[in-house]
Amino acid sequence: MRFTFRLLGAIWLAAMVVVGGFALVAIQVERTRLIEDLERRASLLGEGLKEAVEPLVEKGPTARIDRIVLRFGSPTRGVAVYDRFAGLVTATPELALKLPPSLPFVSAAMTTASVQKGFEPLAGRDTYYYAVPFLEGERPQGALVIFYDASHIDRRVEELVRQQAVRFLILAGALSVITLLVVRWSLTHPIRRMAEWARQLGTGTPVQPPGDARTALFAPLATELSGLAQSLAKARATAQEEALLRVQGEAVWTEERLKQFVNLRLGDRPLFVVSNREPLSHVRRGRQIQALVPASGLVTALEPVMRACGGVWVAHGSGDADRETVDTRGTLRVPPDHPRYTLRRVWLTPEEEAGYYYGFANEGLWPLCHIVHARPVFRPEDWAQYAAVNRKFADALLEEMAGTEAPAVLIQDYHFALLPRLIKEQRPDARIAIFWHIPWPNPEAFGICPGQPEILHGMLGADLIGFHTQFHCNNFLETVDRAIEARLDWEHFAVVRGQHTTYVKPFPISVAPEFVDDPPRTSRDALLAELGIATEFIGVGVERLDYTKGLPERLRAIRRFLERYPDYRTRLSFVQLAAPSRSQISRYRALETEVEETVAEVNRALQTGTWRPVLFLKAHHNHREIWPFYRWADFCMVTSLHDGMNLVAKEFVSVREDGDGVLILSRFTGAARELRDALLVNPYDVDEMAEAIRTALEMPAAERQGRMSRMREVVREYNIYRWAGRLLGELCRLPVEAKSP
Numbered sequence: 160m161r162f163t164f165r166l167l168g169a170i171w172l173a174a175m176v177v178v179g180g181f182a183l184v185a186i187q188v189e190r191t192r193l194i195e196d197l198e199r200r201a202s203l204l205g206e207g208l209k210e211a212v213e214p215l216v217e218k219g220p221t222a223r224i225d226r227i228v229l230r231f232g233s234p235t236r237g238v239a240v241y242d243r244f245a246g247l248v249t250a251t252p253e254l255a256l257k258l259p260p261s262l263p264f265v266s267a268a269m270t271t272a273s274v275q276k277g278f279e280p281l282a283g284r285d286t287y288y289y290a291v292p293f294l295e296g297e298r299p300q301g302a303l304v305i306f307y308d309a310s311h312i313d314r315r316v317e318e319l320v321r322q323q324a325v326r327f328l329i330l331a332g333a334l335s336v337i338t339l340l341v342v343r344w345s346l347t348h349p350i351r352r353m354a355e356w357a358r359q360l361g362t363g364t365p366v367q368p369p370g371d372a373r374t375a376l377f378a379p380l381a382t383e384l385s386g387l388a389q390s391l392a393k394a395r396a397t398a399q400e401e402a403l404l405r406v407q408g409e410a411v412w413t414e415e416r417l418k419q420f421v422n423l424r425l426g427d428r429p430l431f432v433v434s435n436r437e438p439l440s441h442v443r444r445g446r447q448i449q450a451l452v453p454a455s456g457l458v459t460a461l462e463p464v465m466r467a468c469g470g471v472w473v474a475h476g477s478g479d480a481d482r483e484t485v486d487t488r489g490t491l492r493v494p495p496d497h498p499r500y501t502l503r504r505v506w507l508t509p510e511e512e513a514g515y516y517y518g519f520a521n522e523g524l525w526p527l528c529h530i531v532h533a534r535p536v537f538r539p540e541d542w543a544q545y546a547a548v549n550r551k552f553a554d555a556l557l558e559e560m561a562g563t564e565a566p567a568v569l570i571q572d573y574h575f576a577l578l579p580r581l582i583k584e585q586r587p588d589a590r591i592a593i594f595w596h597i598p599w600p601n602p603e604a605f606g607i608c609p610g611q612p613e614i615l616h617g618m619l620g621a622d623l624i625g626f627h628t629q630f631h632c633n634n635f636l637e638t639v640d641r642a643i644e645a646r647l648d649w650e651h652f653a654v655v656r657g658q659h660t661t662y663v664k665p666f667p668i669s670v671a672p673e674f675v676d677d678p679p680r681t682s683r684d685a686l687l688a689e690l691g692i693a694t695e696f697i698g699v700g701v702e703r704l705d706y707t708k709g710l711p712e713r714l715r716a717i718r719r720f721l722e723r724y725p726d727y728r729t730r731l732s733f734v735q736l737a738a739p740s741r742s743q744i745s746r747y748r749a750l751e752t753e754v755e756e757t758v759a760e761v762n763r764a765l766q767t768g769t770w771r772p773v774l775f776l777k778a779h780h781n782h783r784e785i786w787p788f789y790r791w792a793d794f795c796m797v798t799s800l801h802d803g804m805n806l807v808a809k810e811f812v813s814v815r816e817d818g819d820g821v822l823i824l825s826r827f828t829g830a831a832r833e834l835r836d837a838l839l840v841n842p843y844d845v846d847e848m849a850e851a852i853r854t855a856l857e858m859p860a861a862e863r864q865g866r867m868s869r870m871r872e873v874v875r876e877y878n879i880y881r882w883a884g885r886l887l888g889e890l891c892r893l894p895v896e897a898k899s900p
Contacts, residue, residue, distance in 0.1 A: 178330060193311070205289050205291045216240065216293055238250065238251050245266045284308060416884070417883055420887070432472045434473075435520075437475060438472060438502065471502075474504060476506055505552055514540055518538060518540075550577075553582055557585055560589065567890060568592065570592065570593040571593075601638075602634070606641070627804045670879055678814075690734065696732075698732070699736070701785055701810075702737055703739075708802075790817075797823065819863055820863065823851045833877065838851045
């Protein structure tokens, strides 16, 4: 209520100031107009009578002057004639009784030989006078004065004041009524509904916000409340889960547990993460700047860790609007809605990006490590850019670490093989881990890399090297054993060079337990309607357009299945979500063309008028857009030709809270070593994949649910928080080396 009174008081004051200001201006304008009117009439009459009266003042009889004065007098207008001594000669009868013996302005008119005009009170009434001198040569001979009753000016001013006061009261009253209605319907009622919504959210009840929350006025508050409610619900769920785990004697890693673990190990020191891919990019969409989460398994895995731990994430600023959203140091706080950590962007020239990223990293190391029969390409100029960019990232990371004692650094992937050594040379007190997200091939395969010694020396600058599997660790150690001078400690899986020891261990990466914190409420029917299809079974694949993912083979397996089992035609539709990737590289462009042609070939051979076997959705999809496909698919195909882990498989399992669905998984992925209840296939064997699709569709419900339940238990227990906790725990247990003098 006090707010309403204060608001009304402010409105009344504003109305008073506005109306009062306009009233003063209107009164002044009207007063000036009335005075100018009096002056104009007095001037016309005075100058006209002067020509008639002036000759008679000295020569003519007084009677003639009296007749002229009497003729032009009226109740509101008087005329008076004075002689050379400022004495009254004659005046209109009503005026003669009011005039004093002498008037100063008459003497002034004759003395100055100029017209005098102004206001003079006569008999208690405001009177306007206009005095015109009579001259003979330069000598005054008398004066003619015109008097006008000016009391109507004050009456007009009073009338205007009353009118403006009435207008103010009407305006203030109307504004008060409108304000009360607006406050009631636009503030009081919405706030009451939002308060009720907040109360329900506080109890843990998932309630949609009221319609008022979507207005521009309350949208920021609704966003904050929604975020707070999600955090509260997440904290409550975590606490319940922790309590249940304590009762059951289990120890599943959660976000809160990781946060406390990192605080215990690092204290107030930030965690430093380096990757090529940034967790958030800003791109232009017309005149707007849009924030996008890149389609990247690395981002999917690490972003929850950074949300939990905080710290600094150093990455390549690849968005075309990235520079417009950072401060002078190239940093910003992310996520934008609830900042948890700092993103430091490193800028690369087109030449650096072409040589380091598209060249050596993705035309050289990527096909070399995956062994998918794509010939790697190594160019000397690409290696030079790769080394230069590693140095540039080292400079940025060293700048961020300045002032931090014994910093913990997590370097990500094959883009930064040289970075651990560059950092260690400048900051020997830093604990450095590099995690290699892709496979490490056997020594013979890796031996063709021209930069092999430098890459191994660079990686061994780290204190800890992580791979997804023990098999990849063994391959790396064997490569070191054959390629460079070093002592291998097979008992502890370590490499000793001089006084420095590097441990090599497997850390199978995973996903967060919640793929999306607040999943969209999309039903199966709504998803089918959105796709424009009607089908009994849905299959799904989610990939980047990469030749290691086995997309052409997968599509041919779909065709083989439908040709072998025609009863499933019109009953099954397979949806392939594909994010364009590295299109500057000719091999990727060729793959994109091959996939599109294969999709067209399969559809052309099998489709009917209303049914298509394959829906190819080529675009970047965020997690909320992918979630309905995972949730309602009868089976998900992950048929990579070779993969370090492949998190799509784990994402699919994490979403299936219904305990249903079948995962068809390539046995050449790291995920196949953990998700043993998936249908494991050889992605090169089209017939085997076709049979796996039939098995998935015809599998009894009890078996499907049993398999999914066991896989969900694996993903739940071995989640991304456990991965980060194990990796950081191993890193923090290593001794800190002394700083260089």
